[in-house]
Amino acid sequence: MKIIIQNRSNQPLYQQIKDQIKQAIMTNALEEGERLPTIRALANDLHVSVLTTKKAYAELEAEGFITTRVGKGSYVAPENLELLIESKRKMVEEKLLAACRMARQLGIEKSALHEMLDLLFEEEDER
Amino acid sequence: MTQAVLEVNQLTKRFQRFCLDHVNFSLEEGCITGFIGTNGSGKTTTIKSILGLVVKDSGRIRLFGEDLNKNERKLKDRIGFVMDEGYFYENLTLKAMKNVLAAAYSQWDEAVFLSYIKRFKLDLKQKIASLSKGMRMKYAVALALSHHADLLIMDEPTSGLDPLVRSELMDILLEFMQEEGKSVFFSTHITSDLEKIADMLILIDHGQIIFEEEKDELLETHVRVKGDNAWINEETRGLFLSVRQSPYGFEAVTNQRDNVRAVMPEAVIERACIEDIMLAYIGGDHDAD
Numbered sequence: 001m002k003i004i005i006q007n008r009s010n011q012p013l014y015q016q017i018k019d020q021i022k023q024a025i026m027t028n029a030l031e032e033g034e035r036l037p038t039i040r041a042l043a044n045d046l047h048v049s050v051l052t053t054k055k056a057y058a059e060l061e062a063e064g065f066i067t068t069r070v071g072k073g074s075y076v077a078p079e080n081l082e083l084l085i086e087s088k089r090k091m092v093e094e095k096l097l098a099a100c101r102m103a104r105q106l107g108i109e110k111s112a113l114h115e116m117l118d119l120l121f122e123e124e125d126e127r
Numbered sequence: 128m129t130q131a132v133l134e135v136n137q138l139t140k141r142f143q144r145f146c147l148d149h150v151n152f153s154l155e156e157g158c159i160t161g162f163i164g165t166n167g168s169g170k171t172t173t174i175k176s177i178l179g180l181v182v183k184d185s186g187r188i189r190l191f192g193e194d195l196n197k198n199e200r201k202l203k204d205r206i207g208f209v210m211d212e213g214y215f216y217e218n219l220t221l222k223a224m225k226n227v228l229a230a231a232y233s234q235w236d237e238a239v240f241l242s243y244i245k246r247f248k249l250d251l252k253q254k255i256a257s258l259s260k261g262m263r264m265k266y267a268v269a270l271a272l273s274h275h276a277d278l279l280i281m282d283e284p285t286s287g288l289d290p291l292v293r294s295e296l297m298d299i300l301l302e303f304m305q306e307e308g309k310s311v312f313f314s315t316h317i318t319s320d321l322e323k324i325a326d327m328l329i330l331i332d333h334g335q336i337i338f339e340e341e342k343d344e345l346l347e348t349h350v351r352v353k354g355d356n357a358w359i360n361e362e363t364r365g366l367f368l369s370v371r372q373s374p375y376g377f378e379a380v381t382n383q384r385d386n387v388r389a390v391m392p393e394a395v396i397e398r399a400c401i402e403d404i405m406l407a408y409i410g411g412d413h414d415a416d
Contacts, residue, residue, distance in 0.1 A: 007398055013343050040157070044301055049326040050157060052343040071307075 001030055005046055013048050017056040025065050025076055026087060036066060036074040130192060132156045132278050132310045133177070138186035140176055147172050147334045150186070154278075154312055154327070159304060161321035161342070162314035163405055164331040170314035171211065173331065174282045178208060191277070204233050207271030209264070209281040217256040221266060224255055232274035243269035261292040268299060279303065281313035285320050293317070297324050318401040328401065332409040342401070349404045352379045352387055354394040363390055368407040380407035 001024045005016055024030040037045070039053040046053070057074055060066045064083050068074040103113050131153040140147040147169050154160050164170050175181040177188055179199070188195040190202040215224055221244075229235040244251060247265040258266060264284055271279055279300075285293045300311055301324060315321065321328065321342070328345060330337040338345075352367070359377055364370060366387050367379040380403050381387050387394060399407075 012347050040304055043326075047323060049341060049343045050159075050304075051155075051326050051341045 003046060005048065014052045014055040014059070017042075017046065017048070017053060018059050021056065021060060022063075022065055022087070026084065026091075030076050032076050032079050034076045036076065038073060130156050131189070132191055133312065134187075134189040135173070135177065136187040136189070138173065138176055138188065139184045140172055140181060141184055142172075145169070145172070145334060147176070150331070150334070150336055152329050152336055152339050154310055156308060156310055157304070158326040159300060159311040159324050160313075160327040160329060161318075161325035162312060162329050162331065163316065163318055163321065163401070164314075165316060165409065168332050168409075169334040170331060171282050172334075174210075174280060174312075174314060177280065178203075178206075204274070205277045207274065207276030207279045209267040209271050209279070209284050211283040211286065215255045215263075215267075218254060220252055220254055221249060221258075222251040225251075225270065228270055229273075234275045236273050236275060239275075240269060240273035243272060260287050261289065264288060264292070264296065268296065272299075272303060277308055277310065279309075279311045279313075281311070283314055283316070285315055285317050293320055300324060318405060322401055330405055330408060337408050345404060346399065346401070348384075349380060349382050349399045349407070350384050350387075351397045351399040351403055352381055352391070352394050353377065353397070354391055358391050358394070366390070369410045380404060 001021070003017060003020045005013060009016060011019075021030070021036070030036070036042075036057070039057055040050050043050040043053045057066065057068065061068055061074070064080055065077055066074050067077045100113070103109075133154040135150055135152050138147060138150040145167070150169070150173060162170055162173070172181060176183045176186075177195075179195075191205060193202060195202055216227075219227070225240065229237075229240075243265075247262070247269060249262060249266055249269070255263070255266075268284070271281075284296060288296075297320060303309055304311065325342045327339070328342050329339045349368075354376060356372055356377055359370060359372065366383050367381045370377055370379040372378075380399055384396065388396065
């Protein structure tokens with residue numbers, strides 16, 4: 001698993017860690033049932049506080065991506081299809097939202113945006 | 128990590144020229160807490176009061192959820208401590224001094240002690256008086272960690288040590304923390320040591336606690352701002368914790384990044400280090416001294 005912390009980012013550290021673990025789970029870089037490093041080990045390796053990794057794990061657990069057993073550690077939760085699809089959708093939605101906002105700012109119409117999307121899809125298919 | 132390993136409540140100690148003033152803080156289990164402040168800010172007095180080396184005027188100290196006054200012996204058995212100076216007999220050998228201290232702990236583990244001695248390349252036949260500053264600290268750490276303590280309390284363990292020995296000590300602390308349920312509390316004025324390993328930070332100044340914060344959060348919420356002197360006026364000054372001006376521009380520390388960004392869109396905003404933040408909180412006061 002790869003986690004890169006940006007100190008210059010405006011995003012809080014725990015958020016960065018959480019997002020990257022989530023991504024690793026969604027792209028199967030971390031597999032179902034796989035054991036995650038302990039919060040202390042991860043904190044040491046990333047040079048962040050144990051309170052930060054703890055917060056990241058707590059949110060991942062609340063969102064159903066990992067499970068924690070007291071004294072045993074944290075594991076990637078069994079795949080929950082609905083959750084997975086929902087999260088993937090949400091990720092794409094966020095990017096689309098940014099594109100929509102930008103289009104609106106630059107005065108590009110909705111229909112032109114639709115065309116662009118169709119075109120991009122076709123191009124990707126041809127590859 | 129929910130229980131407080133150490134709770135200090137309204138701790139007060141008056142000296143002629145200095146007063147520890149109703150100090151409150153608590154340490155979370157599983158955390159390394161850095162206790163920062165300038166020389167003479169009250170760090171050592173606080174630590175000595177916790178350990179009972181100074182008799183407090185008032186206040187309450189709870190260790191592992193129990194009142195220290197009631198179960199002092201039992202609770203102190205779970206603490207390891209390293210003081211800045213002088214609680215060894217200079218004329219004893221390392222071995223003889225160890226025998227004195229080991230007898231005080233119910234869970235003394237000779238094997239652990241010997242492994243530290245070997246690792247630190249110490250000679251048990253040597254006299255304490257002949258130890259260098261770095262060796263002395265290592266010896267003190269070996270003693271503090273050899274009775275399966277749950278809380279390690281250290282007063283300025285890194286002052287006067289070279290960077291290599293300091294970094295060795297930081298590694299040992301991180302190793303100690305790998306085991307569940309361990310906590311560390313240490314005071315220092317060398318904040319770069321904390322940058323790497325602390326989880327929580329407590330700042331004390333003139334005998335009063337200024338803040339008690341998560342380190343990462345502190346570093347996320349505070350930034351250093353640089354820009355044109357012309358942007359500083361009565362109103363904008365209020366956005367900063369401290370402002371330092373030179374003929375070429377100003378340098379400031381703020382915990383209101385977004386507001387600064389809004390009124391000074393062209394300002395340079397950089398990551399602050401613990402030292403910047405600490406000085407921003409106590410700096411003004413000290414200039415006036």
